[in-house]
Amino acid sequence: xxxxxxxxxxxxxxxxxxxxxxxxxxxxxxxxxxxxxxxxxxxxxxxxxxxxxxxxxxxxxxxxxxxxxxxxxxxxxxxxxxxxxxxxxxxxxxxxxxxxxxxxxxxxxxxxxxxxxxxxxxxxxxxxxxxxxxxxxxxxxxxxxxxxxxxxxxxxxxxxxxxx
Amino acid sequence: xxxxxxxxxxxxxxxxxxxxxxxxxxxxxxxxxxxxxxxxxxxxxxxxxxxxxxxxxxxxxxxxxxxxxxxxxxxxxxxxxxxxxxxxxxxxxxxxxxxxxxxxxxxxxxxxxxxxxxxxxxxxxxxxxxxxxxxxxxxxxxxxxxxxxxxxxxxxxxxxxxxxxxxxxx
Numbered sequence: 001x002x003x004x005x006x007x008x009x010x011x012x013x014x015x016x017x018x019x020x021x022x023x024x025x026x027x028x029x030x031x032x033x034x035x036x037x038x039x040x041x042x043x044x045x046x047x048x049x050x051x052x053x054x055x056x057x058x059x060x061x062x063x064x065x066x067x068x069x070x071x072x073x074x075x076x077x078x079x080x081x082x083x084x085x086x087x088x089x090x091x092x093x094x095x096x097x098x099x100x101x102x103x104x105x106x107x108x109x110x111x112x113x114x115x116x117x118x119x120x121x122x123x124x125x126x127x128x129x130x131x132x133x134x135x136x137x138x139x140x141x142x143x144x145x146x147x148x149x150x151x152x153x154x155x156x157x158x159x160x161x162x163x164x
Numbered sequence: 165x166x167x168x169x170x171x172x173x174x175x176x177x178x179x180x181x182x183x184x185x186x187x188x189x190x191x192x193x194x195x196x197x198x199x200x201x202x203x204x205x206x207x208x209x210x211x212x213x214x215x216x217x218x219x220x221x222x223x224x225x226x227x228x229x230x231x232x233x234x235x236x237x238x239x240x241x242x243x244x245x246x247x248x249x250x251x252x253x254x255x256x257x258x259x260x261x262x263x264x265x266x267x268x269x270x271x272x273x274x275x276x277x278x279x280x281x282x283x284x285x286x287x288x289x290x291x292x293x294x295x296x297x298x299x300x301x302x303x304x305x306x307x308x309x310x311x312x313x314x315x316x317x318x319x320x321x322x323x324x325x326x327x328x329x330x331x332x333x334x
Contacts, residue, residue, distance in 0.1 A: 131286065132251060139285050149284050151293045154250055 001072070003027040003081050006047045013042060019086055026069075028082040033066070033095040036085050040068075040098045048072045049081055052102035055109060057116040059142045064093045064118055087118065097123040115140040134158060189326050196240070196266065197322040199228035200315075203239035205259065207246025210273035214245045222308035227315060236262040241318070242292040244295070245305075247275035248288040257294050265332035268322070271297045274304045278281055 001009075007029055011018060017039060020030040031039055042050045054069035064087040069080040087093045097120035099105045109120040110129040117138035120126065127133065134157035137144050206214055218224045218232070233239040236259045248256055260269070264311060271291045274280035277300050280288035291297055301314035327333060 004292070135250075138185075144285075147285065148279065148287070148289050149250065149285060149290060151253055158254065 001075060002076075002155050003079070006043070006049075006081055009047065010039065010042065014039060022084075023109045024082070026080055026082045028084055030065075030084040030086050033085040033087050036066075036098065039083070040101055043070060043081070043083070044101045047081075048075050050074065050102075052098065052104050053080065055098075057112040057113065057118050057140075059140065060118060061142055062090075063088050064090065064116065065106055066095050066118060068098070093118040095122055096120075096121050099123055108147065112140070117141065132157075132159060179321045190323075192327060193323045193325060197319040200241045200268070200318075200322075201239045202229055202232050202241045202243050203236045203259065203263065204232040204234050205242055205244060205256075207244070207248065207252065208275065210245035210275070210305040212310065213308060214243060214272065217308040217311050222312060224312075224315075227319075228313075229315070236260075237264065239263055240266060241268050241270065242295075243272050243311075244268045244297075245272040245274040247280060247282060248291055248294075249286050250288055251286070253288045253294055256291070260295050266330065268298045268318060269295050270299045270301065270318060271302075272311060272314070273306055274302060277302060280304060308311045 004027075007018075007021070007027075008059065009148050010029070016089055017031050017035045018029060022028050022030060025056055034154065047148055049070040049072040051073050052068060056067050056144065058065040058067060066085040066087065068083040068085075070083060071077050071080055085095050086094060093116075095118060097105065097109055099109060100118075100122070106124070106128060109123055110125070111125060112118050113120060113123075114115050114128040128135070131139070135154070136157055139146075166236065206212075216222065218230060224230050229241075234241070242260055242263060246257065260267070267293070271277050273281065275287070276291040279287050282306065283289070286295070299314050299318045301311055303310050306314070
């Protein structure tokens, strides 16, 4: 199934879910974050997109975007179907997790949470993966001050306990 | 010739050939520097240069260092080879604390000296924020010859230490 066919099937199945079809290098469809679970299940079950290659987050200054690159292994697609979720809420960005559908999303969602602060509901292990839980801030946000830290500065943020 | 020398002279002759006089310092230091055992602590790319130094062409074995102990309790040199991230820093300190004295630290490569090419929120800007470094070997990564020069400088430092003034016997 080509990406355009997938888009038309999506539009007829979920009439108002598509927010935007931006003109980018890859065929991209943008939806609202609340609809991610239903759309993802539809794409996985009925359009045969069984491989999630990439899950990242982007900080466009007035919104967050969560980007999913979906491929179909059985149909041997040659270009990804890019699904974006536009998150308008910058204070508390949340999006449902797609880990139950595509296992490869597990670590990538943890990375998006760690570096961007976007929470994924329903993730089986919602912990920071590259930095530690007490690290101040989310580094890849546009408003994060890009500086170096000394060991002493970060000492109070570290976890304490017998294994530390 | 031995017939014409008196007994005292004979004894002196023998003494010259068979008795070595030296200081405790020299023997102690010589023993320590000739068989420094590094703890195998490669973090990033410098680890590969460290491994290359241990291989056939630039041999570390001729310095007595071919046994890289995996356990810090049996090592006396820590070669910090690679980038220390903030997440890894407490563990580096932990390994250093487990080494028994006398112990030395050699910071290999730009990342261990001062954060290297990474002025980042995640990288500790230099091993000397958490460890007392004895020798710095610059380079990204330093060639094996540079690492050997650094090790020889460390040997010099060890040879010039005196038992009376070392910090672990105070």
